[in-house]
Amino acid sequence: MSRLAGNRFRCNVCGKTFNHFRKKKAQSHIHYLCPRCHSDESLRSLWFFLSNEIIGKRNKKIFLVFGNNKLLVKKLKSQGITPEIVDIGYIDSSASQKQNSLPGNIYDVIILPHVLQFITDDQLVYIELKRLLRPGGIAIIQTVTNPEMDRTYENIKTTEDIDRLKDHYEPGYLRIYGANFSKHLTKAGFDVEVVDYAEQLGLHAREYYQVGRSERELIYVCKKNINKETWKS
Template identity: 35%
Template sequence: MLKRIYQQLFPEKRRINNRLLWNRLTSVFYLGKTYHCNCCNNSFRIFKSKGNTLTKRKNAECPYCGSLERTRNLLLYIENETCILTGKVRLLHFAPEWALVPVLKKAEKLEYITADLNPNLADYPMDITNIPFPDESFDYIICMHVLGHVPDEKKAVDELFRVLKSDGVALIATIIDRENPHTFETEDADTPEKRLSYYSEPDLLRLHGTDFDQRLMKSGFRVEVIDYPSQSGEKIKQKYSLGDGKRELIFKCTKD
C-alpha cells in the first residue's frame, strides 16, 4: 500500500534519485578498508548483498553508488584494455549501469549515447531490435545483461552487429550457466514465478549456457570470451569483489 502511494506521488526519475541519495547518506555505516569500489572510489568494510532467495550474493553491491560485481569488473576492463576513457570514440551504451554513467560522462573526448526502452533510464528511448542509427555508427557498444530479457535475441544481436563499425568492439555480458553447454528457454516460463523457477530470475526469458558465444557468432561477430576477474588475479578479485564468473564474463565481439 505505502509503496503504491509513493510511486503515485513521485515520478520514476525522482524515485531513482531519491534511492541514490539514500544510498549515499547511509553508506557511512559501511565504511572500512576491506573492499574498494572503483566506480565511486570509496572503500568499505562490506558491500551489500544482492539477489533473490535463489541467487543471493554477499558483498555484491556498493553501498554508495550501487555498482555490482559486473560493473566494477567492466570498468577495470575499460580502463586497462580499451581507449574508451581516453580516445575520441563513439559509444552506445544499452541499459546503462548507473554507477558507470558518471565515469563515462567525464571522458572528455568520448561521444557517449545511453539507450533503454524506458525513457527514464537513459538519454534516448530505444528498442535494441530496431536501433535508429545508420550502419557502422559506433566504435564501441556496451550491452550488459540485456539480451536475456529480449524476446527476439537474434534480431537484437543483428542490430548490434549492423551499427558497430568494422573495426569496433561490442562488450556484451549475460548470466551464464557454466554447467550447461546449451542455452535453456521454454515457452512454459510464462509468469514471473515460473521464470524464477526455471531461470533463477523472474524477468529472464532464457538462461544462457556456454554456447552464448556461438549465438553471438551467428550474427557475424568474432567473439573472445574474457574472464577478467581471473586474469586480474585473486588479490584484485577480492579487493573489488568481482563475483563468481556467472555474471562477469565479458564477450568481446568484433567484426572481421
C-alpha cells in the first residue's frame, strides 16, 4: 500500500482521502498539493467558497474564468456550469486588441484564481471586469499579497527585488500587492468583501482539508455596484 493511502486528510476538490498532501517548494513557500488531483490550498479554499456560497445560487449562472485552470473548469462543469475561458493574454496590454471581444454586461461571476500577479497592467483588468460583469455581478479574485508592505511592489526584476519579497515571490510574478489590496480594488470602483473562507471553515476543517493559513487563500469578492451609472456597456 502506498504511504499516501489513509484517512488523515481529505481533498474537497477530488474527494479522495490520504495520509499526506505532497509538499511542493516554490522559492521559500511550501505548497501542499493533493496527490491525486494536484489542487493546492488556494484552489481547495476557493472550491469550498464556490461550492458552498456561489454555485446554485440565484442569478449566478453565467461564469467566466481567467487563466488556464483546467481543474477549476472541470469542477465547474461537474456542477453544470460551462464557463467562458480566457487566457491571461486576453487582458494583457501586449494583446489589448483582444479586449472587448467578449460581450459586456452579462457575466454573473468572473473568477481570477492567481492570475493578476502575472498580468502586466492590472488597471486594464479592472476596466475590463467592470465592462464584462452585469450590474450586481461579482469578480472573485485570489492573488498574492504581502501584508507587511503598505503598497504594491511592481516590476519585480532583480534578485534584490526577489530577496526583498522573500517567500511571497514565485517565478513569473510581475507584482505583489501590499496590505492595501482591497483599497486598491475599491478605488478601481468595486464594492469589495475580503473573505477568509479557510478561517470560516474552522480549525478542524482547515487542518483536515489543508486549505491554507496564508494571505494566498484570501478571496476578494468584487461587486459591480448596480447604483453607479458610469459603467459603459
